[in-house]
Amino acid sequence: MDVEALRKGTRGVAHRTHLNNAGAGLLSDRTLEVMVRQLRLEADIGGYEAADVRRDAVEQTYASLARLVGGQRSEIALFDNSSRAFNAAFYSMRWAEGDRILTGRAEYGSNVLAYLQIAQRYGVEVVVVPNDESGQIDTAALESLIDERTKLIGVAHVPTGGGLVNPAAEVGRIARAAEVPYLLDGTQSVGQFPVDVEAIGADFLTGTGRKFLRGPRGTGFLWVRTAMLDRLDPHVNEIAASVWDGERGFTWKDGATRFETWERSYSNVLGLGAAVDQALELGLSEIAKRTFALGAELRERLDGLRGVKTHDLGRVRCGIVTMKVDGVQSEDVVRRLADVDINVTATEAEANQFDTEDRGVHPLVRLSPHYYNTTAELDRAVAAVEQIAQRAAA
Incomplete structure (x- = not known):
């Protein structure tokens, strides 16, 4: 997969880090x-x-x-x-x-x-x-x-x-x-x-x-x-x-x-x-390979941050990653990331009724990379989340 060529054909990546593909992917x-x-x-x-x-x-x-x-x-x-x-x-x-x-x-x-x-x-x-x-x-x-x-x-x-x-x-x-x-x-x-x-x-x-x-x-x-x-x-x-x-x-x-x-x-x-x-x-198997790998890397790196915890379930996990920052409302995390041009969103209890009954964890911050995202963009997102967590703990 020629990620650089795909990014050149995706105008949105030039000015934002788009990690909201589970909401709406960027048009090519x-x-x-x-x-x-x-x-x-x-x-x-x-x-x-x-x-x-x-x-x-x-x-x-x-x-x-x-x-x-x-x-x-x-x-x-x-x-x-x-x-x-x-x-x-x-x-x-x-x-x-x-x-x-x-x-x-x-x-x-x-x-x-x-x-x-x-x-x-x-x-x-x-x-x-x-x-x-x-x-x-x-x-x-x-x-x-x-x-x-x-x-x-x-x-x-x-x-x-x-x-x-x-x-x-x-x-x-x-x-x-x-x-x-x-x-x-x-x-x-x-x-x-x-x-x-x-x-x-x-x-x-x-x-x-x-x-x-x-x-x-x-x-x-x-x-x-x-x-x-x-x-x-x-x-x-x-x-x-x-x-x-x-x-x-x-x-x-x-x-x-x-x-x-x-x-x-x-x-x-x-x-x-x-x-x-x-x-x-592109091939759905190739898309899955890259998207799942980006999701796994992001999940692991977020779990490695102090004051941050991911909340994904299942034996098999895809590119969608959900997390919380201690002491910060999820909607506030979304807003702060948007302030530095990083697109994510928050889950809602009303859209996850039976899961809410079971776990009561919503709202969560939801990050969802796709095949056209890069490791450099994950670096940027993780650094921004870490800064939010550090400020909350100070």
């Missing part, structure tokens, strides 16, 4: 150029006409996403964010009183709220599977909790609030054996390391463009296993999703596009496609 120049070109085309010839001109490129975005996750083009639906993609699958399931949802303590806050709404609406039970001794989802406990009422297993591959990588493939093995649908939230994993839906055994996968894929904000996608389509009743219907029969009925369109809506930002869709293609060219 090539992605930005694709998006601007489409906007200019819309300005020149009109929005509908520009969409027609770029129809093949839009189609390629679907194909690239399918290749990225190991699925088929017909199994991909595009959305404006990953939460809408998650909701499109989740709310399309047919719920009844007494059904059970099994999930983990690492589940993302918006997913949890969706579970709780369905629980209130239909009398569904939400069961939180405990963590094992390492902090990842306890797969033995998961297996023991499955019964004839279990309607869904929903798991975050990587949480928003830490570097944990849940054992997604083992969860998939258990789900397949029990014939229970499996919804995997890949928001923080897709683009950071290889995600193969067949190897994992998921039935649904959701992802976003803006994070480790380095795509534009306002993009997300859903992958749905073809065999699941007839078990779902899409909760929104419109002209992009179905075909009117000429009278008082309709039929759903083939494939996952039945979950989509007609209007979209074509600039964003093409930008997402460009970002996915760049990730595929």
Whole structure:
């Protein structure tokens, strides 16, 4: 991987140390150029006409996403964010009183709220599977909790609030054996390391463009296993999703596009496609190798500072690193780092409800390097954190 060349094609690194890729990765120049070109085309010839001109490129975005996750083009639906993609699958399931949802303590806050709404609406039970001794989802406990009422297993591959990588493939093995649908939230994993839906055994996968894929904000996608389509009743219907029969009925369109809506930002869709293609060219294994190494180095160096402690769980940990500075509020650490042009963010209890119930550690400072970051940037961040910790201890 030619990191220097990648940095030359990433304008944001020239004036900031960006360690907030779990929030939003920096756009590459090539992605930005694709998006601007489409906007200019819309300005020149009109929005509908520009969409027609770029129809093949839009189609390629679907194909690239399918290749990225190991699925088929017909199994991909595009959305404006990953939460809408998650909701499109989740709310399309047919719920009844007494059904059970099994999930983990690492589940993302918006997913949890969706579970709780369905629980209130239909009398569904939400069961939180405990963590094992390492902090990842306890797969033995998961297996023991499955019964004839279990309607869904929903798991975050990587949480928003830490570097944990849940054992997604083992969860998939258990789900397949029990014939229970499996919804995997890949928001923080897709683009950071290889995600193969067949190897994992998921039935649904959701992802976003803006994070480790380095795509534009306002993009997300859903992958749905073809065999699941007839078990779902899409909760929104419109002209992009179905075909009117000429009278008082309709039929759903083939494939996952039945979950989509007609209007979209074509600039964003093409930008997402460009970002996915760049990730595929670089290779997800190579991306993971570098990103995980940067995360491990950063985690080790922060733990070596007096008054600083990291809080990442799991047997496998990715590029996301969370920590606290003794005597300093996490939001204040984020602000002080921003003052010296270092981008990080803080986790929220509301986005990590079940983890908060278990550990009570949020908010944490979250640092998330990616493959285009350098050791020199880690040096700068660690030195800045050390200075904050020293001032707090003085």
